Amino acid sequence: MIKIAVIGAGAWGINHVKTFYKLGALGAVVEPDEALQRKLKNEYPNIPTYSNMDHVLTDKSIKGVVIATPVNTHFVLAKKALEAGKDVLVEKPFTLSSSEGEKLVKVAEKRNLILMVGHLLLYQPAIQFIKNYIKRGKLGEVKSIHQQRTKLGKVRSFENVLWSFAVHDIAVILYLFEKHPQVITSKSQSILQEDIADDVYLHLGFSNNLSVNMHISWYYPEDIRKMIIVGREGMLVYNEHDQSVILHRKTVSDDLENIDKGKKVLFIGDSNPLKLECNHFLSCISNRSNPLSDGQNGVEVIQLLEKTHQEIRQQNNRFRLLGN
Incomplete structure (x- = not known):
């Protein structure tokens, strides 16, 4: 062994x-x-x-x-x-x-x-299920993703919440869509320590008008770990806590009429990732x-974190200039 x-x-x-x-x-x-x-x-x-x-x-x-x-x-x-x-x-x-x-x-x-x-999330069976579901075209063209990872969590002094929490979600996005963002913007707030972001809103813009929006916070009242994937033919809601994947048969027709055919539980995970x-x-x-x-996957996630961190620092510098 x-x-x-x-x-x-x-x-x-x-x-x-x-x-x-x-x-x-x-x-x-x-x-x-x-x-x-x-x-x-x-x-x-x-x-x-x-x-x-x-x-x-x-x-x-x-x-x-x-x-x-x-x-x-x-x-x-x-x-x-x-x-x-x-x-x-x-x-x-x-x-x-x-x-x-x-x-x-x-x-x-x-x-x-x-x-x-x-x-770790790449080994969740629910994430594997979602990747296959999207790949088979079940949602149609994916237009937007909304991710939230918030709770009153362990506050670090040498890394911000982005490095501590968002690694999971960035790794999942790169895995699901096998592409890198062309646009990165963010808004952050350092509540507890100067220059250590506790609360971050991150936007990633991809080709084909795919938009990813994340809210990451370790200074928040509710423990929420959720990803919503909006496609042309429906919407998936993934709840990390219970490893559920729910399909909402909702969309909008060509004449801008709402279509709602209810929802269906597609997957419930029970494995230890x-x-x-x-x-x-x-x-x-x-x-x-x-x-x-692998290591290269790790590098790609860190590269994206670096770009986002740089954007946050530039934003903070702009705020300081405005304050002066």
């Missing part, structure tokens, strides 16, 4: 620990926090727990490494693991810059290693196959 080491057993990393353990693939855990170490040793007494990566990098029984640490450490840790000959899964956001991501891709390619990014993602990583290691969310 392939053995995986999980680097970082914090709020999200512990889920990787639990999942790979249940899959019988957990080989080691690296966690510098002493309190977490004690907890890990109590819960997983047969699994080696270390305070740094040194043992993992030299352990030939460990074939793959999961990096689930703060994003500002991703590049250094992933590079070390790749240079030690380990296949690597890096949690999102992949890196803090596309140049760092590109360097990791080159290292992996040079050494023929697997480099995967934890774009993290388990599917972890199994995919193991399969890629075993078969030496390219992951669905």
